């Protein structure tokens with residue numbers, strides 16, 4: 001017979017398979033087990049559709065009675081787009097519920113678990129909690145801050161350069177690594193670059209996957225003076241939506257040329273460090289953007305870092321050395337004076353991607 005741990009791992013795997021498809025909702029998986037037999041499985045596939053538990057109970061039918069439910073997130077207790085799962089769990093007469101982690105949604109926040117306990121159901125919380133929280137790191141951040149989750153992604157050589165001294169950056173990493181980045185673009189709501197990148201590379205910032213249709217993220221351009229050329233690839237909104245973020249001083253006539261092309265303009269106040277990223281992230285969240293992949297360049301990366309808004313780092317390292325005095329580094333303009341002043345990170349994991357390495361790191365808390 002399998003262990004609680006293995007059933008919860010299965011529920012986590014089910015949840016993970018929907019990553020990128022459920023925004024703004026979390027990914028959730030559920031497994032129902034009776035007498036050592038899996039009688040129901042389910043996952044939340046898309047916001048507005050049934051929750052994971054509903055699918056699992058539908059599959060199990062009458063076998064749910066006296067079964068154990070393994071679920072990666074606390075069953076919800078509220079009426080959102082769908083009715084409360086805790087009510088369904090209660091009515092199904094399961095004898096035991098194992099929950100990986102609580103739901104940070106203020107409408108739930110422990111109430112789902114309380115409802116079940118009050119109904120006399122045995123509830124255990126915390127199995128594979130760390131893994132479950134990591135899987136929903138974006139959702140948890142959204143619920144706690146009402147801001148999008150910001151991922152800083154960059155590719156560099158072994159000696160920490162993102163371009164040659166004349167600005168050439170095609171390509172630092174291998175095709176395999178670049179393909180992985182397109183998978184990531186498919187998962188996030190938005191991708192952000194600075195005007196420098198638009199002027200230098202004229203990127204499309206779309207998702208290009210060889211064997212399936214990728215979802216294009218919303219393209220966000222940080223361009224305080226509205227210098228984006230009207231014929232830049234990112235202004236072609238037939239491919240994907242675009243938001244240009246500029247300062248409040250840009251004149252309306254200039255903005256209207258972009259509005260006519262279907263580009264959305266977000267006017268944000270400036271501070272001494274440029275556009276106020278704090279205000280911008282609030283506005284993007286209000287527009288329904290739950291995560292943003294920041295793809296540079298170096299100045300934009302540094303301004304996000306200085307403002308403390310990077311939640312996760314994805315760093316691709318190629319086995320190459322450029323070795324220049326003038327070739328660019330990923331965070332130009334940070335320039336701290338002492339080692340004590342360095343931003344402290346924590347490595348989470350690393351993997352080989354073709355000949356390259358991808359490191360996942362997080363800002364060190366506390």
Ligand code: AOF
Pocket residue numbers: 025026027028029043044047048049050051052053073074075076079080081082083085103105108
């Ligand atoms: C669960 N199981 O599979 C999911 C949950 O608008 P609704 O009705 O879809 O509710 C969305 C909220 O429900 C979401 O913010 C989160 O708190 C919870 N998601 N809960 O028990 C699930 N997806």
Ligand code: ZN
Pocket residue numbers: 051075076077083084085086
């Ligand atoms: Zn629910």
